[in-house]
Amino acid sequence: MTPPPAAPHTGAGRPDARVRMVDVAQRAGVGTITVSRVLRTPERVSPEVRRRVLAAIQATGYVPNLAAGTLKSQRSRVVASIVPTLRNTIFAETVDGLADGLRAQGLQLLIASSGYSVEAEEEILLNLLGQQPVAVVLTGTAHAPPVRALLRSRALPVVETWDLSDDPIDLAVGFSNFEAARSMTLALATRGYRRIAFAGAPPQREHRAAQRLEGYRQAMAELGRSAHTVTLDDLGVTFASGESAVRGLLAGPLAPDVVFFANDVAAFGAAQACVRLGVAVPTRMAIAGFGDFELAGASNPPLTTVRIPGEHIGRTAARLIIERLAASRGAGEAQAAGAAGTAQAVSGRSVDLGFEIVFRESA
Amino acid sequence: MTPPPAAPHTGAGRPDARVRMVDVAQRAGVGTITVSRVLRTPERVSPEVRRRVLAAIQATGYVPNLAAGTLKSQRSRVVASIVPTLRNTIFAETVDGLADGLRAQGLQLLIASSGYSVEAEEEILLNLLGQQPVAVVLTGTAHAPPVRALLRSRALPVVETWDLSDDPIDLAVGFSNFEAARSMTLALATRGYRRIAFAGAPPQREHRAAQRLEGYRQAMAELGRSAHTVTLDDLGVTFASGESAVRGLLAGPLAPDVVFFANDVAAFGAAQACVRLGVAVPTRMAIAGFGDFELAGASNPPLTTVRIPGEHIGRTAARLIIERLAASRGAGEAQAAGAAGTAQAVSGRSVDLGFEIVFRESA
DNA sequence: GTGAAAGCGCTAACAC
DNA sequence: GTGTTAGCGCTTTCAC
Numbered sequence: 040m041t042p043p044p045a046a047p048h049t050g051a052g053r054p055d056a057r058v059r060m061v062d063v064a065q066r067a068g069v070g071t072i073t074v075s076r077v078l079r080t081p082e083r084v085s086p087e088v089r090r091r092v093l094a095a096i097q098a099t100g101y102v103p104n105l106a107a108g109t110l111k112s113q114r115s116r117v118v119a120s121i122v123p124t125l126r127n128t129i130f131a132e133t134v135d136g137l138a139d140g141l142r143a144q145g146l147q148l149l150i151a152s153s154g155y156s157v158e159a160e161e162e163i164l165l166n167l168l169g170q171q172p173v174a175v176v177l178t179g180t181a182h183a184p185p186v187r188a189l190l191r192s193r194a195l196p197v198v199e200t201w202d203l204s205d206d207p208i209d210l211a212v213g214f215s216n217f218e219a220a221r222s223m224t225l226a227l228a229t230r231g232y233r234r235i236a237f238a239g240a241p242p243q244r245e246h247r248a249a250q251r252l253e254g255y256r257q258a259m260a261e262l263g264r265s266a267h268t269v270t271l272d273d274l275g276v277t278f279a280s281g282e283s284a285v286r287g288l289l290a291g292p293l294a295p296d297v298v299f300f301a302n303d304v305a306a307f308g309a310a311q312a313c314v315r316l317g318v319a320v321p322t323r324m325a326i327a328g329f330g331d332f333e334l335a336g337a338s339n340p341p342l343t344t345v346r347i348p349g350e351h352i353g354r355t356a357a358r359l360i361i362e363r364l365a366a367s368r369g370a371g372e373a374q375a376a377g378a379a380g381t382a383q384a385v386s387g388r389s390v391d392l393g394f395e396i397v398f399r400e401s402a
Numbered sequence: 403m404t405p406p407p408a409a410p411h412t413g414a415g416r417p418d419a420r421v422r423m424v425d426v427a428q429r430a431g432v433g434t435i436t437v438s439r440v441l442r443t444p445e446r447v448s449p450e451v452r453r454r455v456l457a458a459i460q461a462t463g464y465v466p467n468l469a470a471g472t473l474k475s476q477r478s479r480v481v482a483s484i485v486p487t488l489r490n491t492i493f494a495e496t497v498d499g500l501a502d503g504l505r506a507q508g509l510q511l512l513i514a515s516s517g518y519s520v521e522a523e524e525e526i527l528l529n530l531l532g533q534q535p536v537a538v539v540l541t542g543t544a545h546a547p548p549v550r551a552l553l554r555s556r557a558l559p560v561v562e563t564w565d566l567s568d569d570p571i572d573l574a575v576g577f578s579n580f581e582a583a584r585s586m587t588l589a590l591a592t593r594g595y596r597r598i599a600f601a602g603a604p605p606q607r608e609h610r611a612a613q614r615l616e617g618y619r620q621a622m623a624e625l626g627r628s629a630h631t632v633t634l635d636d637l638g639v640t641f642a643s644g645e646s647a648v649r650g651l652l653a654g655p656l657a658p659d660v661v662f663f664a665n666d667v668a669a670f671g672a673a674q675a676c677v678r679l680g681v682a683v684p685t686r687m688a689i690a691g692f693g694d695f696e697l698a699g700a701s702n703p704p705l706t707t708v709r710i711p712g713e714h715i716g717r718t719a720a721r722l723i724i725e726r727l728a729a730s731r732g733a734g735e736a737q738a739a740g741a742a743g744t745a746q747a748v749s750g751r752s753v754d755l756g757f758e759i760v761f762r763e764s765a
Numbered sequence: 766g767t768g769a770a771a772g773c774g775c776t777a778a779c780a781c
Numbered sequence: 782g783t784g785t786t787a788g789c790g791c792t793t794t795c796a797c
Contacts, residue, residue, distance in 0.1 A: 070784045105532035106472040107774035131488040169468040278700035337641035433768045470790035
């Protein structure tokens with residue numbers, strides 16, 4: 040019954056996926072470790088041998104089995120990342136920046152999306168951790184309690200993005216969503232707007248939107264005005280959510296003279312709806328967004344918004360990971376001896392990349 | 403709520419990520435294989451034992467080392483995918499659909515972006531294959547020659563997306579870029595447009611854009627008209643590229659009465675530029691796009707475009723992979739005996755998901 | 766339904 | 782600069 044398919048031979052003609060390091064080694068007339076070294080630390084192999092080995096790799100079409108390497112060395116070349124969604128350009132930018140920075144070091148990105156769910160994040164993380172990633176990148180600072188515990192117990196660089204934190208799991212890189220929203224609100228007031236409304240995703244479903252809401256509230260309190268908030272459909276990430284919000288606002292009593300959306304997508308949808316409805320922007324109703332997506336500057340009217348360094352966040356996360364990895368390789372033993380405490384000692388960095396209020400024509 | 407004690411456990415001492423299957427097995431008073439079975443085929447373990455093992459897993463915070471499992475079983479739970487970029491929403495949609503469909507089967511997505519480079523794709527693929535993926539998803543059908551050979555030599559489901567193919571590496575799911583562009587061009591002619599121009603990315607740099615260009619050319623030939631083509635900057639994926647194209651066209655002699663962009667992003671940029679320049683759309687110059695990105699319907703004027711089933715492509719790719727995986731597991735022995743030839747036998751499927759011409763106000 | 770032993774393919778540690 | 786040996790943590794096979 041059991042067929043003997045595992046052809047026990049060397050480069051016998053046909054290109055086979057089952058070429059192992061031994062096969063390459065035999066063909067090149069060296070030991071397997073030399074093949075391994077040619078792949079990982081070529082400078083430690085003499086040019087002549089290196090040439091022969093590379094030729095053998097070419098000839099056999101050898102592809103190293105990373106599962107074996109990872110198992111033995113206890114170190115993969117994979118970084119795991121969880122994002123709420125890839126459909127939102129702004130997260131895609133961060134992921135792109137991250138992947139770019141990582142690739143330079145030969146690190147692969149393993150991506151999963153949580154659909155904005157904290158519970159899904161936890162489950163996904165367990166899956167991801169099984170792949171033995173060398174580092175983990177999360178979006179936001181709001182996680183299920185086991186997530187913190189799980190990650191802290193491992194001596195593993197963890198970067199939380201898109202937000203700051205007083206107490207990051209390990210590292211954080213982002214900006215203050217609270218301050219950004221507060222600044223925009225105050226800036227709108229300075230521009231002369233009287234009734235400033237805020238429209239964002241349900242705070243309990245989207246932590247970052249919740250912080251923006253708080254920033255807005257704080258600013259309104261400072262201004263001595265009363266807050267006027269609207270909750271967006273669809274987590275505020277659709278154009279339709281913006282349109283529906285603006286329709287509601289226009290229909291109600293005391294329509295605001297400016298609406299600050301926690302998301303450019305919704306803001307754009309709102310602005311385009313106004314144009315269609317014949318509502319002058321910004322004179323009858325002004326609109327501000329958040330994110331500075333590419334379309335913000337290209338649309339009519341161009342959107343006033345908060346510019347966020349999306350790609351920079353990704354690149355910075357990559358840099359932090361690489362630094363941390365280099366450090367722990369150097370410190371190696373010392374760190375292992377220090378056990379749990381050590382990770383803590385090097386922890387606690389939160390990098391603030393800031394934001395920028397960009398006034399265009401919509402407000 | 404989850405039981406709070408994340409750290410407390412056996413006499414092992416410190417909270418450590420190094421919990422192995424043996425540790426769990428000992429704690430539950432079973433052999434390691436039973437733990438493995440609880441994780442992989444729980445129905446083959448008695449409820450009582452299963453309960454004990456699950457409790458031990460909880461208590462220890464055990465996370466299986468997938469590298470070991472993959473090495474031994476020669477089968478990972480990872481699907482590798484290469485996309486040109488994640489910044490373009492349309493690819494992100496496909497990836498999202500793919501990830502969703504895969505997750506349902508407990509498969510993880512390993513993503514890399516090639517930056518539209520065929521050479522990069524090859525290098526990345528080698529890296530990805532080392533992770534022992536169970537399947538590979540590529541974008542497009544234009545690949546470096548070694549890529550075909552490499553993938554064909556492995557008994558591995560391969561799905562090429564976003565295009566059709568007479569001779570796919572294995573499976574293909576998409577639509578005819580050629581036919582889509584041809585249809586739109588003919589439809590524009592039917593609508594009464596006389597001078598129909600086409601604007602796309604440099605054909606040698608973007609295969610799909612090249613096919614759209616050919617579809618346009620074919621249609622123009624059928625109509626007995628002469629083609630008028632413009633090459634976009636930045637692979638046509640920026641708003642600015644659309645603006646610059648439209649400016650060039652307006653400045654030149656014999657400005658077209660409609661421009662068909664191979665990409666909605668450029669089309670949107672062009673339309674907004676027209677609005678800003680006071681060029682009436684569609685009366686003085688009409689604009690058509692390709693892709694039906696979310697913003698196409700929400701902008702002013704709403705964009706006439708070709709609707710592409712982006713997410714559907716991803717979901718279908720996932721389904722094809724899952725079917726193929728199930729089949730090869732069932733056929734297991736037979737297929738192994740058949741060796742290289744077998745993969746070929748089940749190959750060659752190209753699924754056409756079609757497209758749709760959507761007329762809105764811009765043309 | 767459960768277990769014991771063997772070994773997947775690589776690399777760390779130590780020889781030479 | 783290069784080779785030998787051992788073993789990473791699982792799952793496969795075959796017993797029971």
